[in-house]
Amino acid sequence: MKRRNFLKLSAATAGATFLPIHTLRAQEEKLSPDDPQAKALEYVEVSQTEGERCNNCIHAKGDLEAEWVGCNLFPGKQVKAEGWCKVWAARG
């Protein structure tokens, strides 16, 4: 392998290795309210139910202080922290 190619490969590998978790999460798709499963669960991006929001739901995961959070019901996608759906349940 030529030295130039080796250096390019090393740089690419190092970038992938040290990609911060929050960068990976930022790349996750944001759930659309028009998504069929979101519709089935009546997901909205702004909760209309006082005290019930995605970021205080037991199914939420990740950084709950962020604008978008992970949700166990929507793997690989993020939901709006201030959103809601009909299976909301209080965190223990």
Ligand code: SF4
């Ligand atoms: S299960 Fe909880 S965190 Fe997930 S979309 Fe519904 S209310 Fe939001």
